[in-house]
Amino acid sequence: MHRPDPQRLSSAPDTVPELAPGRASIAAPGMIAFAALIVANVALAFGPWFVRATEVGPVAAGFWRLTLAVPFLIALAVQQGARPTRLSGGVWIGLIAGGVCFAADLGAWHLGIHRTTLANATLFGNVATLMFPIYGFLIAKTWPTRTQGWALVLAAAGAALLLGRSYQLDAKNLAGDLLCILAGLLYTVYFILMARARATLAPLSALTLSTLAGIVPLLVFALAMDERVLPTHWGPLIGLALCSQVLGQGLMIYALGRFTPLVIGIALLIQPVVAGMVGWLVYGERLGPADLVGVVMVAVALVLVRQQPPLEDPLDTPDFERQETA
Secondary structure (H helix, E strand, O other): OEOOOOOOOOOOOOOOOOOOOOHHHHHHHHHHHHHHHHHHHHHHHOHHHHHHHOOOOHHHHHHHHHHHHHHHHHHHHHHOOOOOOOOOHHHHHHHHHHHHHHHHHHHHHHHHHOOOOHHHHHHHOOOHHHHHHHHHHHHHOOOOOHHHHHHHHHHHHHHHHHHHHHOOOOHHHHHHHHHHHHHHHHHHHHHHHHHHHOOOOOHHHHHHHHHHHHHHHHHHHHHHOOOOOOOOOOHHHHHHHHHHHHHHHHHHHHHHOOOOHHHHHHHOOHHHHHHHHHHHHHHOOOOOHHHHHHHHHHHHHHHHHHOOOOOOOOOOOOOHHHOOEO
């Protein structure tokens, strides 16, 4: 068995020329990867705003998010040197299952967005903040370090503060919150499947194929719910596709190959912070002192986990050539 020659960069390059040996040549890739993780979560946080702004049904919005993103993802993957090759059955099953889970996640989440606040929808929709690190610890069969433990405690406390003021035990919010929790659980499964796919495929290839797998289920769901599918104004849907799927999800899948589940999970808390601010500015869902303290605690947790070195990703090379060959 051998791996293809890793001389070309894959999507979202994370290497720099080796101008000199030593720490500097190692630090830059970590900074780039961490910046990609931050930008991914900021971009994804604007998703609920775009969903509310669309005139189609919430599940139909998910369908257009994936459909409109596909041409851009294919173009970017090809530009980075992707070309089709035979993948194993296990890889295909993982990609298709990941795409279907992501479709179900989007459907449940978009329905929940219309039934609760933006901050709640984003926070509950990211229960992967807790579940994905737990998965990582179970797989690695190791307890977190002291620094990681403090980061996780701070992140959990910050999330509780963010939730405490905005969440109200109201029947009109409860249904939306439960839908978003379901979406968050499905998002965790999607993360696990895509993290495995990243061991074989480059980020853009994995995202493109899983995106294609999620289009038909979302369209079927939307039609079954008798939602409006065709819009008259495309602006919010294009923004949703480019900001959330191409930029946000693209950088997120890239980061999955670079950081531990703990770092990814804590970074997900950036989304409710940004979404809460958007809800405050656009919909009057005001934030209080407790929310701001929660924001600071999440930021400190991110600084703590940032001190952990990123994972090496030796397979971060040409896109569809990432499959091992005999």
